[in-house]
Amino acid sequence: MENQAVGFVSLENSPEKAVLIGISHPPEVLKWQAEEHLEELEELADTAGAKVLFKFIQDRKQIDPVYAIGSGKVQELKPIIEENTIDLVIFDDELTPGQKRNLERELDCKILDRTGLILQIFAVRAKSAQAKHQVELAQLEYLLPRLTRQWTHLSKQKGGIGTKGPGETQIETDRRLIWRRISTLKQKLKEHSRQRETRTSWRDSITKIALVGYTNAGKSTLMNALCPKANAYSEDRLFATLDTTTRRLHLKQNKQAILSDTVGFIRKLPHNLVESFKSTLEEVREADILLHVVDVSHPSFEEHIRIVDETLDEIGAKNKQTILVLNKIDRLEQNDTFLGLAQKFEGSVLISAARGINLSGLMERLSDLIQADFDERFIRVHVSDYKLISYLHEKTEIISKRYDDEDVEIQFRVPKKIANQIDGVLRQHQVS
Incomplete structure (x- = not known):
């Protein structure tokens, strides 16, 4: 399964021409808030390499379950998209799989929501193996519920009793591949976490x-x-x-x-x-x-x-x-x-x-x-006890050392989070 999810804007080709759409639906999102959110969406689009030509805010009492912005606004957008050869329409709000599918069919261009755009930016910006695995996992989990109708060119063939249409078969095959990859990525991330614990124990x-x-x-x-x-x-x-x-x-x-x-x-x-x-x-x-x-x-x-x-x-x-x-x-x-x-x-x-x-x-x-997060301690040890002295130098902050014949008096500060550990070592030393 490729890291580049279906329908994501490409950041490596020439800039795609984009339209941004925000939705104002008081009291949840007021007009000025929608405008501000759209400005940030424009920054995200710029980061992704898209060229924003138009920005719209649609006022609605509630989100339209079919098109998010309503059928009237969709018809208004059609000529703008055609005349300006728009490649991409980006919504500031997350779209349902059904809304995305309906908008793509009506507007005949790629539809992306804020979540998809952020995921794509992360996919391109990720450099380490761990970050790439994390982004791919998030992309696949985002893509999974949106697989329905991705294979409409196959689903036109109807299946009879006791059979399945090849479109549905393709969707289920794709789902199995995605679930398998998700499982693999989660295992890899657990391994990254274990390796990190080993590397950072010091x-x-x-x-x-x-x-x-x-x-x-x-x-x-x-x-x-x-x-x-x-x-x-x-x-x-x-x-x-x-x-x-x-x-x-x-x-x-x-x-x-x-x-x-x-x-x-x-x-x-x-x-x-x-x-x-x-x-x-x-x-x-x-x-x-x-x-x-x-x-x-x-x-x-x-x-x-x-x-x-x-x-x-x-x-x-x-x-x-x-x-x-x-x-x-x-x-x-x-x-x-x-x-x-x-x-x-x-x-x-x-x-x-x-x-x-x-x-x-x-x-x-x-x-x-x-x-303020340190406690002070004092200990007197023989100068030959170099292991303990070295341990204190490694784990604590030495304030002073004073030699008295064959002994050395050490005053030191210890982080409170490991104070019990240090005290245990000191007690063990005194017993021995």
């Missing part, structure tokens, strides 16, 4: 920090600013990166942490994509501290904060220690805005990752937060 004693935020909030730029050798790919586009980048972060007083840049979130993020990417989002769930990066220059940044919080709750990472990082303050025009933001979002840190503004303040906050 991180248990180190504070883990994860960058989270809405897509294009500046997480990768901040990663590169905090860790100069990170070389994390950054671009002023939605979903510039999918694969997790992890680097060491050096803080004051010889403290170190592990900093991970993760995939960005977005409104209406497909649920099956969140499910597929849960192994990548392990970095978020296992983090000790989250840096929630926000593009404060975006007019809807407060909604972005809410969406990220909801997604964190969905993956089980909402109640972690979090620093709200209000990024891109260099794009704000009025200085009094800074004061208003600081008052409204108490405890936040205002920065510009691209310009390097107030990164020292963010590092200071991180150091203080990590410092």
Whole structure:
């Protein structure tokens, strides 16, 4: 089964001409919200390589079960599509298999919804084997209920009693192939997860920090600013990166942490994509501290904060220690805005990752937060007990060492999350 699902826009050929359609249906979606969502859909379409020629918002009391936008709007679109040789119509809302089929038949062009578009962008942006498997799994789960009528050229032949039409046979064959591939991909992702646990077991004693935020909030730029050798790919586009980048972060007083840049979130993020990417989002769930990066220059940044919080709750990472990082303050025009933001979002840190503004303040906050998560210990050991001394150097932060004849007195800090483990080693040492 190919990774490229049926009906998805190709990002590798010449740009396809597209029409975007949003639906306003109060009180769920107001007109201004539909307009804003359509602007973001245009950014997604641009990321996918499509050229947007027209944008429409259809006002409806409720979504039409047959065409989503109603038969009248469909008839209005027909001449526009024909005269401008439109290749693709993209809907901001998820379409049912029936709606998609009906629209394709009436408009005679490819129909894509927001979910399908996001999945396609992910498919092209994925670089690692794990990310490719995750995206393919989400694509196949999205495609599965949409297989009906894909083979209409075969289903015209009717089957009699005791037989099946070849169209239905083809659909069932395709379903079996997809289910088989889904099963294989899930096994591969479990193996990726086991390998990751083995590779990252050494991180248990180190504070883990994860960058989270809405897509294009500046997480990768901040990663590169905090860790100069990170070389994390950054671009002023939605979903510039999918694969997790992890680097060491050096803080004051010889403290170190592990900093991970993760995939960005977005409104209406497909649920099956969140499910597929849960192994990548392990970095978020296992983090000790989250840096929630926000593009404060975006007019809807407060909604972005809410969406990220909801997604964190969905993956089980909402109640972690979090620093709200209000990024891109260099794009704000009025200085009094800074004061208003600081008052409204108490405890936040205002920065510009691209310009390097107030990164020292963010590092200071991180150091203080990590410092509060450490306990101090003291031990006196013989200088020949090099194994224990080496163990403490590896697992803890040494504050001081003082030699007294053949003994050495060591004062050290230990992360609270492994304090019981360290205390057990020390007790075992004292008994022996």
